[in-house]
Amino acid sequence: MAELLDFTAQFTDLVPSRPLEHFGDSDLTFGGRIFPALKIHEDGGESGCGGKLWIAGELLCEYLLENSDDNGILSKQMNLLGRDKPFVNILELGSGTGLVGLCAGSLARANGGNAKVHITDIDQLVRLMEGNVELNGLASVVSAEKLWWGEPLKYEFGPDAISNKTDLVLAADCVYLETAFPLLEKTLLDLTKGETPPVVLMSYRKRRKADRIFFKAIRKNFKVVPITSFDRCDDFLKQRTHLFQLIRVQK
Ligand SMILES: C[S@@+](CC[C@H](N)C(=O)[O-])C[C@H]1O[C@@H](n2cnc3c(N)ncnc32)[C@H](O)[C@@H]1O
Structure with missing residues (x-):
């Protein structure tokens, strides 16, 4: 708990929160593209900075919505599904x-439940995530669990898993706290070991010069490829919010 308070206090110092402090439930349709509307309960940051919605998360949702269709998640951009791969495993x-x-x-x-999604965070956020899974009736597709960056990965998320290997890693607004940079880097490296690493999409809001330290470090092992081919990209860029694909460099 002391760790969480420390981490939350640092975050509050560093990051101005969204103008609208929000407690309670929102119904989000993303311009009518998501039905039924997603219901998200925010606790206003009570359980840590993750207890609120952030613009980088909105960006990643927009990208997923724009590039998915009946053929599957991100089917318009990348072939995550195929004849040998009827099911996609996603880790956030x-x-x-x-x-x-x-x-x-x-x-x-909406397209037949051909994915399993693991949403993860520090212990203190698990209850909020579970509540949101329930609010949306998505328990058959989405599960909420703890995953602390830097800690050994659960077998099923890692590269050695024989079945249900992770195909897609999503990370929204996870680069903001210098002390967590090496931990996040380690988790990204662990997840992308091996010959067929998952696709990694990271949305990022630029706040501080120190964030460069993270990107400099990961460039030793990843190509950081900006993605700009989506409708509202310019709007997000104006708000210093970017989308990258991280491609593990095979050595
Ligand atoms: C700015 S919030 C972004 C939340 C969400 N992705 C969004 O875009 O709305 C950063 C998230 O990273 C999580 N986080 C920070 N350090 C972490 C760590 N060491 N291990 C796991 N999660 C961590 C926080 O708890 C928080 O939920």
Whole structure:
């Protein structure tokens, strides 16, 4: 708990929160593209900075919605599904309220439930994420669990898993706290070991010069490829919010 308070206090110092402090439930349709509307309960940050919605999460939802269709999640951009791969395993890091993973889960439900989504965060956020899974009736597709960056990965998330290997990693607004940079880097490295690493999509809001330290470190092992081919990209860029694909460099 002391760790959480320390971490939350640092975050509050560093990051101005969204103008609208929000406690309670929102119904999000993303311009009518998601039905039924996603219901997200925010606790206003009570359980840590993840207890609120952040713009980088909104960006990742927009990208998923724009690039998915009846053929599956991100089917318009990348072939995550195929004849040998009828099912996609998705892992979200630092999910907070669970918004992005729930959006992926809702897309999966709409096209026949061909995905399993694991939304993860520190212990203190698990209850909020579970509540949001329940609010949306998505328990058959989305599960909420703890995953602390830097800790050994659960077997099923890692590269050695024989079945149900992770195909897609999502991370929204996870680069903001210098002390967590090496931990996040370690988890990303652990997840992408091996010959067929998952696709990694990271949305990022630029706040401080120190964030460069994270990107400099991960460039030793990943190509950081900006993605700009989506409708509201310019709007997000104006708000210093970016989307990257991280491609593990095979050495
Ligand atoms: C700014 S919030 C973003 C939440 C959510 N992805 C969104 O976009 O709304 C950052 C998230 O990273 C999580 N986080 C920070 N350090 C972490 C760590 N060491 N291990 C796991 N999660 C962590 C926080 O708890 C928080 O939920």
